[in-house]
Amino acid sequence: EAGVTQFPSHSVIEKGQTVTLRCDPISGHDNLYWYRRVMGKEIKFLLHFVKESKQDESGMPNNRFLAERTGGTYSTLKVQPAELEDSGVYFCASSPPRQETQYFGPGTRLLVL
Amino acid sequence: AQSVAQPEDQVNVAEGNPLTVKCTYSVSGNPYLFWYVQYPNRGLQFLLKYITGDNLVKGSYGFEAEFNKSQTSFHLKKPSALVSDSALYFCAVRDRTNFNKFYFGSGTKLNVKP
Numbered sequence: 539e540a541g542v543t544q545f546p547s548h549s550v551i552e553k554g555q556t557v558t559l560r561c562d563p564i565s566g567h568d569n570l571y572w573y574r575r576v577m578g579k580e581i582k583f584l585l586h587f588v589k590e591s592k593q594d595e596s597g598m599p600n601n602r603f604l605a606e607r608t609g610g611t612y613s614t615l616k617v618q619p620a621e622l623e624d625s626g627v628y629f630c631a632s633s634p635p636r637q638e639t640q641y642f643g644p645g646t647r648l649l650v651l
Numbered sequence: 652a653q654s655v656a657q658p659e660d661q662v663n664v665a666e667g668n669p670l671t672v673k674c675t676y677s678v679s680g681n682p683y684l685f686w687y688v689q690y691p692n693r694g695l696q697f698l699l700k701y702i703t704g705d706n707l708v709k710g711s712y713g714f715e716a717e718f719n720k721s722q723t724s725f726h727l728k729k730p731s732a733l734v735s736d737s738a739l740y741f742c743a744v745r746d747r748t749n750f751n752k753f754y755f756g757s758g759t760k761l762n763v764k765p
Contacts, residue, residue, distance in 0.1 A: 542694070573753070580655070581695075581741060581755035594751045629695065631753075638683050638702060638745060640753060644694035 540564065542643035544630050550649045556618040559646045563612070563632030569593075570613050571633075571640060572605060576626035584628075587613060599624075620650045653678045655744050657756035664732045665764055672727040672759045674742030683745040684725040685753070686716055690738045698740075701725060712736070732763045 543562045551557050563570045572584040584603070585595040589610035598605070602621070607613040617624055627647050631640040654677045664670045676682065683702055687695040699710025706718045716727045725742060742756040 544694075569751075571751075571753075573755075578757070580757040581743075581753075583752040583754070586751040597752070631695075639685070639697055639700060641697065642687070642695035644692075 542630055542632050542641055544628075544643040544646050546646060547644065548647045548649075550651065551620055552651050553622055554619045555650075556616065557620055557648060559615045559617075559628050559630075559648070561613045561615070561630030561632075561643060563630070564634075564641055567632035567634050567641075568610070569633045569635070569640075570607060571631040572613070572615055573629040573631065574626050575629065575645075576623070581629065584615075617648075620648075622650050624648060625650045653744065653746060653754045655742055655754050655756040657740075657742055657759045659759050660757075661760045661762065663762045663764065666734050667731050670729050670732045670736070670761065670763070672740050672742075672761060673724070674726060674756055675722070675724045676742070676744045676754075677723065678744050678746055678754065680746070681720075684716070684718060685743040685745065686710065686714070686725075686727050687741045687743060688738050689741065689758075695741065698727070732761075734763050734765055737761055737763045 545560045570587040573581050575581045583597040586593045587607045604616045627645045629645045631642045633640045656675045685700045686698040701708050701718045709715045743753045
């Protein structure tokens with residue numbers, strides 16, 4: 539069974555540019571989560587999809603961040619325009635319905651210069 | 652507010668010695684508790700979890716963790732460390748009343764020296 543995949547693995551952009559991160563969850567996992575780890579600190583929740591619906595987006599930092607999951611399969615997280623403080627590692631995770639464990643992807647390392 | 656604390660940024664241990672990576676939490680109710688490990692250039696891998704029942708849970712690669720409700724702790728342990736255990740370890744808590752989110756600690760870097 540393929541795990542959670544994320545693309546790209548690394549991204550280096552300049553302040554003000556736009557970046558789109560993609561996550562492909564494990565097949566059949568309705569739940570999809572985005573997390574972020576900034577500057578070696580704790581990993582923080584950003585938002586949660588159940589299929590194509592946003593269940594909880596309380597962790598989204600501001601309106602420069604837009605997440606979508608059209609069709610309830612893969613998800614994208616767009617940052618527009620990117621700021622220096624957006625640098626960090628963005629993790630995606632998925633889980634099947636009613637299961638406690640979340641399965642994480644390898645992360646996308648974003649550096650905003 | 653929900654929070655998870657990993658008080659040690661780094662733990663150093665000699666190969667063959669026992670290891671402990673500490674985690675305490677502050678979450679309302681009875682949470683689900685997890686440990687994940689991140690090897691260099693890899694994603695987070697699930698190690699073990701406590702949901703209910705026996706306070707000592709066993710997980711992958713010989714790791715175990717003990718849930719202590721009175722101390723609100725969930726320390727990760729292994730009787731005999733291996734060099735290959737060197738990695739970044741994250742403790743996480745999932746609120747049973749708000750089951751969506753994980754709250755993570757800041758991570759502890761484990762260094763096992765030969």
